[in-house]
Amino acid sequence: xxxxxxxxxxxxxxxxxxxxxxxxxxxxxxxxxxxxxxxxxxxxxxxxxxxxxxxxxxxxxxxxxxxxxxxxxxxxxxxxxxxxxxxxxxxxxxxxxxxxxxxxxxxxxxxxxxxxxxxxxxxxxx
Amino acid sequence: xxxxxxxxxxxxxxxxxxxxxxxxxxxxxxxxxxxxxxxxxxxxxxxxxxxxxxxxxxxxxxxxxxxxxxxxxxxxxxxxxxxxxxxxxxxxxxxxxxxxxxxxxxxxxxxxxxxxxxxxxxxxxxxxxxxxxxxxxxxxxxxxxxxxxxxxxxxxxxxxxxxxxxxxxxxxxxxxxxxxxxxxxxxxxxxxxxxxxxxxxxxxxxxxxxxxxxxxxxxxxxx
Numbered sequence: 001x002x003x004x005x006x007x008x009x010x011x012x013x014x015x016x017x018x019x020x021x022x023x024x025x026x027x028x029x030x031x032x033x034x035x036x037x038x039x040x041x042x043x044x045x046x047x048x049x050x051x052x053x054x055x056x057x058x059x060x061x062x063x064x065x066x067x068x069x070x071x072x073x074x075x076x077x078x079x080x081x082x083x084x085x086x087x088x089x090x091x092x093x094x095x096x097x098x099x100x101x102x103x104x105x106x107x108x109x110x111x112x113x114x115x116x117x118x119x120x121x122x123x124x125x126x
Numbered sequence: 127x128x129x130x131x132x133x134x135x136x137x138x139x140x141x142x143x144x145x146x147x148x149x150x151x152x153x154x155x156x157x158x159x160x161x162x163x164x165x166x167x168x169x170x171x172x173x174x175x176x177x178x179x180x181x182x183x184x185x186x187x188x189x190x191x192x193x194x195x196x197x198x199x200x201x202x203x204x205x206x207x208x209x210x211x212x213x214x215x216x217x218x219x220x221x222x223x224x225x226x227x228x229x230x231x232x233x234x235x236x237x238x239x240x241x242x243x244x245x246x247x248x249x250x251x252x253x254x255x256x257x258x259x260x261x262x263x264x265x266x267x268x269x270x271x272x273x274x275x276x277x278x279x280x281x282x283x284x285x286x287x288x289x290x291x292x293x294x295x296x297x298x299x300x301x302x303x304x305x306x307x308x309x310x311x312x313x314x315x316x317x318x319x320x321x322x323x324x325x326x327x328x329x330x331x332x333x334x335x336x337x338x339x340x341x342x343x344x345x346x347x348x349x
Contacts, residue, residue, distance in 0.1 A: 002250035038279035
């Protein structure tokens with residue numbers, strides 16, 4: 001439902017970033033989405049395509065990295081993936097572990113290409 | 127081809143405005159809370175009974191968000207506190223810019239408590255920081271006990287769960303302990319109060335929670 005706004009903010013950020021690298025254009029953007037970020041990946045991809053079609057970013061490729069919920073144990077220091085809402089430390093059994101990840105909604109990277117270089121098959125599916 | 131590492135929040139523009147609001151709230155000693163729930167869980171009713179219980183001189187204001195209509199603001203204005211309606215015109219959540227715009231002609235120095243009623247929606251408001259000190263999620267007992275598991279994001283990010291409409295419990299098969307347990311599965315430190323805005327049951331605990339947060343914010347601003 002709010003993926004259109006998210007996609008729009010993401011493209012604004014991409015455009016702002018590309019301005020810092022004159023003579024280049026963006027070919028791929030990496031996005032990290034946490035398990036509890038409340039973002040639907042398919043809806044976001046749909047919005048991303050709708051917003052970039054027939055624009056300067058039409059050939060921009062979106063790569064999404066899913067980030068599971070992660071906790072750290074304050075007792076033994078173990079870091080682990082929280083599955084099925086089980087926050088108990090798998091190493092020492094401590095119940096009161098602290099969240100360290102899973103709500104990401106971040107731009108991870110941007111790949112830019114210099115104008116004039118070969119762009120055959122630019123929309124990579126790597 | 128060159129790869130640039132970004133490590134940048136997608137909503138960095140919203141977060142920038144929210145951080146500015148948060149700094150202003152802290153400086154002025156204003157407790158700002160962001161109240162979120164599904165449509166019809168009782169946000170406006172909870173605010174009505176909250177405002178009704180506060181002495182007229184309390185330095186409290188309300189921003190209430192909806193997609194259309196001024197109905198909620200009209201309900202809340204009866205109590206004599208400043209209330210402003212934010213009509214989003216289709217957007218399913220409030221964002222920091224809307225808050226900043228609607229606060230423009232209010233003096234934060236004159237407030238101790240700012241209650242923000244978000245648009246009725248359990249998903250999208252979770253993504254947008256409004257500069258609040260705490261998010262509060264409401265779950266009414268006419269919904270499902272498993273809602274915290276189905277919509278984990280907002281329960282994960284909220285400091286307080288208010289279980290509402292508890293006067294209806296005798297007529298329902300809702301297992302309130304199961305609902306609380308599910309919320310704590312998602313967010314083990316979650317504080318929980320059980321309230322009926324209709325009968326006033328549990329309101330004292332809710333107001334006590336608010337007061338504790340107000341004192342914490344106030345002592346930080348003074349200290």
